[in-house]
Amino acid sequence: MTNLLAAATIPDAITFAIAAVICVVGAFGVVLARNPVHSALMLVMTLFGVAVLFVEENAQFLAAVQVIVYAGAIVVLFLFVIMLLGVDRHEAIERDPLPGQRLIAVCLGILGLVELILLARGKWPHGPRSVSGPLGTPADNVSRIGKSVFTTYLLAFEVTSALLVIAVVGAVVLARRPRRAAGDDGAPFVEPDDSIGDLDAGEPEPLDQPAEDTEAGAAVEFADADAEAAPTGRAAGRTGP
Amino acid sequence: MSVGTSWYLTLAAILFTIGAIGLLVRRNVLVMFMCVELMLNAATLTFVTFARGLDDIAGQTAVFFVLVVAAAEVVVGLGIIVSIYRRRPGATADDIHGLKG
Amino acid sequence: MLRSVFLIPLLPLAGFVILLASGRQLGNPRAGWLATLMVAASFVVTIVVFIGLFRLPAGARSYTETWFTWISAGHLHVDMGLLVDPLSMTMAAFVTGVSALIHLYSIGYMEHDEDFPKFFLYLNLFVASMLLLVLADNFLFMFLGWEGVGVCSYFLIGFWFERDSASSAAKKAMIFNRIGDAAFLVALFLIYERTGSLEYHTVFANLGRVGEPSLVAIGLLLFAGAAGKSAQIPLYPWLADAMEGPTPVSALIHAATMVTAGVYLMCRINPILFRAPDAAHVVAIVGAGTAFLGATIACAQNDIKKILAYSTISQLGYMFLAAGIGAYDAAIFLMLTHAFYKALLFLGAGSVIHAMNDDQDVKTMGALARVMPITGVTFLVGWLSIGGVPPFSGFWSKGNVLLNAYAFSPVLWAIGSLTAVLTAYYLGRAYLLVFRGEQRWVEARPSGAAGHGSHDAAGQDPHDPSWVMSLPLVVLGVLSALGALVNLPFHPTFDFLDRWLNPVFASRLLAHRWSVGGLWGFAVVDGVLALLGVGLAIACWGRTSEHPALEPTVLRRAWYIDWAYDRFIARTSTEVAVETSSVVETKGIDGAVNGLAGLVRATGRQLRKVQTGYVRNYALGLTAGLVLVLAYVLTRAS
Numbered sequence: 001m002t003n004l005l006a007a008a009t010i011p012d013a014i015t016f017a018i019a020a021v022i023c024v025v026g027a028f029g030v031v032l033a034r035n036p037v038h039s040a041l042m043l044v045m046t047l048f049g050v051a052v053l054f055v056e057e058n059a060q061f062l063a064a065v066q067v068i069v070y071a072g073a074i075v076v077l078f079l080f081v082i083m084l085l086g087v088d089r090h091e092a093i094e095r096d097p098l099p100g101q102r103l104i105a106v107c108l109g110i111l112g113l114v115e116l117i118l119l120a121r122g123k124w125p126h127g128p129r130s131v132s133g134p135l136g137t138p139a140d141n142v143s144r145i146g147k148s149v150f151t152t153y154l155l156a157f158e159v160t161s162a163l164l165v166i167a168v169v170g171a172v173v174l175a176r177r178p179r180r181a182a183g184d185d186g187a188p189f190v191e192p193d194d195s196i197g198d199l200d201a202g203e204p205e206p207l208d209q210p211a212e213d214t215e216a217g218a219a220v221e222f223a224d225a226d227a228e229a230a231p232t233g234r235a236a237g238r239t240g241p
Numbered sequence: 242m243s244v245g246t247s248w249y250l251t252l253a254a255i256l257f258t259i260g261a262i263g264l265l266v267r268r269n270v271l272v273m274f275m276c277v278e279l280m281l282n283a284a285t286l287t288f289v290t291f292a293r294g295l296d297d298i299a300g301q302t303a304v305f306f307v308l309v310v311a312a313a314e315v316v317v318g319l320g321i322i323v324s325i326y327r328r329r330p331g332a333t334a335d336d337i338h339g340l341k342g
Numbered sequence: 343m344l345r346s347v348f349l350i351p352l353l354p355l356a357g358f359v360i361l362l363a364s365g366r367q368l369g370n371p372r373a374g375w376l377a378t379l380m381v382a383a384s385f386v387v388t389i390v391v392f393i394g395l396f397r398l399p400a401g402a403r404s405y406t407e408t409w410f411t412w413i414s415a416g417h418l419h420v421d422m423g424l425l426v427d428p429l430s431m432t433m434a435a436f437v438t439g440v441s442a443l444i445h446l447y448s449i450g451y452m453e454h455d456e457d458f459p460k461f462f463l464y465l466n467l468f469v470a471s472m473l474l475l476v477l478a479d480n481f482l483f484m485f486l487g488w489e490g491v492g493v494c495s496y497f498l499i500g501f502w503f504e505r506d507s508a509s510s511a512a513k514k515a516m517i518f519n520r521i522g523d524a525a526f527l528v529a530l531f532l533i534y535e536r537t538g539s540l541e542y543h544t545v546f547a548n549l550g551r552v553g554e555p556s557l558v559a560i561g562l563l564l565f566a567g568a569a570g571k572s573a574q575i576p577l578y579p580w581l582a583d584a585m586e587g588p589t590p591v592s593a594l595i596h597a598a599t600m601v602t603a604g605v606y607l608m609c610r611i612n613p614i615l616f617r618a619p620d621a622a623h624v625v626a627i628v629g630a631g632t633a634f635l636g637a638t639i640a641c642a643q644n645d646i647k648k649i650l651a652y653s654t655i656s657q658l659g660y661m662f663l664a665a666g667i668g669a670y671d672a673a674i675f676l677m678l679t680h681a682f683y684k685a686l687l688f689l690g691a692g693s694v695i696h697a698m699n700d701d702q703d704v705k706t707m708g709a710l711a712r713v714m715p716i717t718g719v720t721f722l723v724g725w726l727s728i729g730g731v732p733p734f735s736g737f738w739s740k741g742n743v744l745l746n747a748y749a750f751s752p753v754l755w756a757i758g759s760l761t762a763v764l765t766a767y768y769l770g771r772a773y774l775l776v777f778r779g780e781q782r783w784v785e786a787r788p789s790g791a792a793g794h795g796s797h798d799a800a801g802q803d804p805h806d807p808s809w810v811m812s813l814p815l816v817v818l819g820v821l822s823a824l825g826a827l828v829n830l831p832f833h834p835t836f837d838f839l840d841r842w843l844n845p846v847f848a849s850r851l852l853a854h855r856w857s858v859g860g861l862w863g864f865a866v867v868d869g870v871l872a873l874l875g876v877g878l879a880i881a882c883w884g885r886t887s888e889h890p891a892l893e894p895t896v897l898r899r900a901w902y903i904d905w906a907y908d909r910f911i912a913r914t915s916t917e918v919a920v921e922t923s924s925v926v927e928t929k930g931i932d933g934a935v936n937g938l939a940g941l942v943r944a945t946g947r948q949l950r951k952v953q954t955g956y957v958r959n960y961a962l963g964l965t966a967g968l969v970l971v972l973a974y975v976l977t978r979a980s
Binding site for chain 1 (some may be wrong): 243244247248249250251252254255256257258259260261262263265266267269271272274275276278279282285286289290291292293296297298299301302304305306308309310311312313314315316317319320321322323324326327330335
């Protein structure tokens, strides 16, 4: 309603200021930290700041989703990979091997920033209002988003779900280990049957002992190669990425 | 209710710029990825700002989808990074220049 | 009867094709007999058609037989058609007749040559081309024959191409011809553009619409073409070098037939020359000049064939003189008799060369009349004919030309008469040096000299050749002696040739009526001049064979004209060509092309630097683009 654009109150301004500072400091931290783990943590800080700003802007659902999905899953995934691959070494940040890259990047960045600010101060934020439906009160936020997603943007929703499936499949395929046995061209998406067991063992493993490379958990974000990190030596039929 | 939209847009612009410069300057692949996430966040902030400014729920819906796609993108991107790292441990963005003309 | 005119060129052409396919199998001498038979058959057909034409009434003696449409493109329509009229049949008759005799002669002359069939193949092709030339009914078809005889001339001059001098002579002939042909082509373009057609009848009917400057241009251009083909100033030096070919070739092509093609052309275009007197006068003056020039050079040559070559140039000059002043019938008459006696002289020279083991220097001959009676007698007849001694044919034909020359311009008559004296003189010199005087050849030939073939072992004397070579000599001798019977001036009923050719030339002849007294006066003067020349020859050369004063170097070197061509035109052109190829070509043109390629390569090399392979650089590019787009949006945002 129109009270959304009423004059800002003092607490709002202070909240905005603090959240803005948090975001910017976090952003600088991401870019300037030498240790990638530090970068990830700084990213979390930025995400929290942005979540606060979401709440300020009457997008409560999104703030929650931001914290849960972005800060709570995506960055965690980043950290998993960092730890897994051991890229937490220090990167030599003083020198840039590509000549002129740094200078030009900073210049272009500042130039772009100036342009964006100029654009922001213009009359751009004006246009047809409430095309898809008004924002409503904070209590309505979830239902309004839900209504919008499941009616107006239903096609996008369905496509996005297909995208998620593809992403899962893609991640599984990408993260497989390269196959070790020759002459094995098994179907790429079929999990190998590891219950056959080691031929030297002499007897098949009992079925209740789960194979260590069970398929990924329900959550999309866990479909990575983590489970295959433990070398078992039993994988005779694994196919690689 | 909150401060004027142009403040938020300015903030988003700053975040975006920092992310862009970070992408161009850092060589560690994961840090570059994080800078991309930073840019995405700046974009989502802009969306939400406009949703408030125009009193339109479509902006927030857009952010919803952006979040989903960002997540999928991270998944696949990290899968690619992992498979690259298997071949050459310790690779940075500069080590992969096979398309040099 | 007239319809069989197509056989006339077709028979020699068939001979060419047969010899091309199976000449080697037929071999020596059957290939030669086949070729001779074809030309003789063509001669018979020519006579048949001739009679057929004769039977037609005088005003209607013109018949066209069209084979097929050759070119039909837009407004240009050219048929392959043959024209039967008095001029073309006269030409065809003596071409086939003399060619048949020379073919017969060649069977004997080329007997020991291993490329015997190839020679007759070329000869037949030549006769076919020449017949197409004279029988064509349009300029383009005639040009086809024109080119054909040029090409055959090249082949035949360079027949013994392993000799550098022969192949160079062939090239020289081709190049000089080509210059003339270029002028001919431009004339054809002009004719077509002005009259809309290339057929004789149509062109001549439409001449009234063409302005005189164009007619003069056409006339001069066609004369330039004729000058190339018939060795007039300035395109004559090739004929002397063309003597590198075998003697029958010199007899046929460079005496009797090909070189007369130019004269034929001038006579055929008499309507044009009639309307363009300036061009005709140029033709006459150049002809007279060439006649004099050729005669002077021939006085000091030692090679028997070169003497005859320059003599041909000189006689052709007479013919052009006649054509230029409008006395076309005199030109044709002279051409006819010249064909007889010049072919005779050449064949006689061939016999002598054959007998002297291919030695052609008159200074090493002498007293051959005793041992080669037939050749000697026929050569004598030839000399007297060409010298213009009555009652041989040359007297009448050359007299006719001089008569008309006087009517046109006494100056030209004077030049012509002086040349006549020189003609009798130099050919007398040749006859006396070869056939009379002391026998200089015994000591000139070393005892171990290899003979030509098997029947001239060292020490054997020269003798008359076999009947295949002697028969043509005799026939031509008779024709030279009596050939003028076709056109005697005494009585209106005797000038058959003039009346026969009249429809073709009609009102374009020089109109001058002489009284009988005038005719007799000129006859007497001509006879006196001829005998003067004969007497001079006998006086100077009857006894001795050395007279350096009468053979100055400037004449022996042909007034240094050929040397000048070589020095100032040929060598300069070669230098320009070398310069162009080494400088302009390599630095300029190659430089430009390679430079362009190099430029492209360099640009590519520079542009390749954009593709560094680093993702971050590409991202930088993206960002730069983004900034530019934002700037654009900013400009529109206000």
